[in-house]
Amino acid sequence: MALQARAAAAFSAMKAIGIPEKRVKPVLKNLLKVYDKSWTLIEDENYRILADAIFEFEAEEASKKEAELHDESSRPPLKRLRLKHQEDHGSSSSSETTLKRLKIEEGSQLPTVSIEKENPCAEPEPASFQMTLRSRQKEVPSPLACATQESEEEPSQLNLRTRRTEIEHAQTQIHGRDKGKRLLLSPQVTRCQEIEEPQGCLIDNRTDTESFPSTLNPSIKGKEPLPPQIADREKESAAFRPPSTVCFKEPKIKPGIFPSPKEKSPNPYSLVTPKSEPFTGDYHQLEVPIAVIHPSDFVRRNGEAHIGPAHNDGCSNGNVLTGNTAGFKAMAPMDENEGASKTVNENGENLQLANIPEASPSNFEIASSSSGEVKITLSYNHLPQQPEIHIPNLEAVLKMVEDKCLKSYRIIEPQISLSKLMQDLCQSFFDLSNDSASSGEERSSSSPHVSPNVDTSKKSSVEGAVRCDDHDSFVPLTSISNDSHRFRSPSEAVNKTPGRQSLCDQDGIESSRTNQEVLGNNCERKEQENPTSSSLDSLAAASGSKFSPDEVRPLHDVNDISRGEEKVRVSLVNEVSSEPYPPMFKYIPKNLVYQKAYVNFSLARIGDEDYCSNCFGDCLSSSIPCACARETGGEFAYTLEGLVKEGFLDECVSMNRNPQEHNHVYCNNCPLERSKIGRAPDPCKGHLVRKFIKECWSKCGCSKLCGNRVVQRGITCNLQVFFSSEGKGWGLRTLEDLPRGTFVCEYVGEILTNMELYTRNAKSKGEKHTYPVLLDADWGAERVLKDEEALCLDATHFGNVARFINHRCFDANLVEIPVEIETPDHHYYHLAFFTTRDVDALEELTWDYGIDFDDRKHPVKAFQCRCGSKCCRDMKRSHRTKGKALILR
């Protein structure tokens, strides 16, 4: 190749890694001299020698300038070095170069891909970065380390010609002080952890022999607030975000999942560390979020770790891990002499296992205020008898929540960072707590101090109340609603209860009654009797010892009454009256059996004709309808757009509006009549033969995204609970236009037998609202329905948004359609609401309860209908004595 072409190729290779021609030229010339014009040597390994030489040359130049600057006393030494460096190369180019160097060194060869200029890493790097890098270049062939931290303790010792020993010493300084502030990548596990904060990044490819001995990291605790100078440094490098280009290799460990040491190790109480990271007690060195599995203290809720207050300060248990991976800080071991053992993970990699004392919980610090006063920790505990546990990658957890914010909660800020949110939370908490402290006695007398570590073991009486298994002793919740609060303006409420400020800010309420008054004593007692009842609603009224008796938490979260149980948030507003919340109930997204109801979801009960094993993907797109279309006459009920088909919907609406025009069946022994205890049963009044939708389900071969799975996917519309201005109490409305046939929500509640409902109703006389719906599709069947098969749904105490749907005679915009999902038994089914027409945003959603306002015998009094429909069945009723029943079909 011609000389010119070779030179051009060299320039272009260097350019690819960000080194401009003018910086290459002098070095290249020199090299050619030194190598006696041997281009082959220079071209070898993709111009590695050339790149090295450039770096070396520049480092030496910088070193000279550093020496020159040494005497200058006006600038702080480190700044001086950096400034000088910037002067030499311009900030952007220098940082760019540094990044390229990172890549070169990591793989021991030049990268062939270019790095984007707008790389967020392209910030001026501190001097120690260069020092470490260059020294490793010279003395340690492949390992690489980068750190944004500057060694401020001994700035004068910084010398770009530092020998390896000096470097290690300097690194020790960094290790020793930057608790939880670094990220290390090793060749074995090289998943890049993007660092949220400016703490910097250390990337390490050390082999066993090169690893820093544990003695170099003498005091890793991870819990102490950072020394101020470190905090300052963090600020300085605030813009530093290692980009994905700093990831060197694909992770070998499954992202998001880490093998449970319990599975892989003879010792289940172990920390997992990669093989090439000898156990030193310095968990800075772990390049992946550290998972600590602790058997003795694991509180598992539905298979998930829970985030909650730390059990203690995180240090006292002797299992504090340090390391900052994308904003998470696990807390470093107090006892660094803990032993280590080896095992092999599922990827065949050797893992170092560090023993953990049995009785210590494992806490991960996930965010904190800037100076460490306020912290959010995640505690992860593990019960020894639980066999298979995968500790999720904390980064993946954050990512998942961030995705959720984007998708489910419709937070549209694409750059949302959960870690940042949590840090803001800590900071705000700290700021507010300082504000309170400064505002003196006035507040302290009227409101209790709230410690961030609320003792969650002390459950509120409402929690207890809701968990009362026996609803007979349940305090009627409606009785605490309308008159149980006195309201003030939001600002007054804030002043009154600063400890609950964030809640009261939002809701602007305070209670004028004590918890006991509001909640009654029965359930308090029940709660004591039932210590196993788990924590329910953190926003429920509280009676914990940390709150004064007159301090009541909001009954509901106005931002999302479902408390995250639905895929969408369901907000709550009252623009009409001062009633801030509906009466207390527990939001559940799916039906739950109360006690005796017979609901059998077993796979074995689903016969061959009841599922589509041979389907694949979307059943709706198949030319031949599958077995699941059988219930709907060989045609699916849904359109490709997920709406109920016109004809099917028409029929359902007609059945609802004119039931007398449709087929009925009559029981020989009607369970409904049977349930009227103390009365001779009347003859069966007949049951409508209902149309059903049958959805595909888990036993089917199709995908979860199959078009014949609508109701089971849950609420997807934007809904809002609001206070109606027509005297109907709370109602439900849509916040978006809904086309005809749209699935809105399911009617969800406790599954009760009719007997149970009857007993419950008999004991809850005087309740303003009741929320029962009969499930009567199988009634009138040839066989006599057993009591435990005659079911209803009661949403009074446990329910979802559907419990707010008000009644409208005749022309309601919703119709309920039975849906078969998990069981072919039609004595149990889902009751789903679909729009009967196009519904505009902000329209109230209504449903015809099917009330016979003339039924004077019904045990539950009917309300006076205010539906406003021209066809209201209760129009004439105003002159009559009331005494009618609310019976929902």
Ligand SMILES: C[S@@+](CC[C@H](N)C(=O)[O-])C[C@H]1O[C@@H](n2cnc3c(N)ncnc32)[C@H](O)[C@@H]1O
């Ligand atoms: C299933 S709840 C609906 C939600 C209820 N409005 C609330 O505030 O919780 C049924 C109760 O709402 C009230 N309601 C529903 N529809 C009504 C209507 N058309 N007119 C008057 N009250 C109605 C009645 O008190 C009824 O017992």
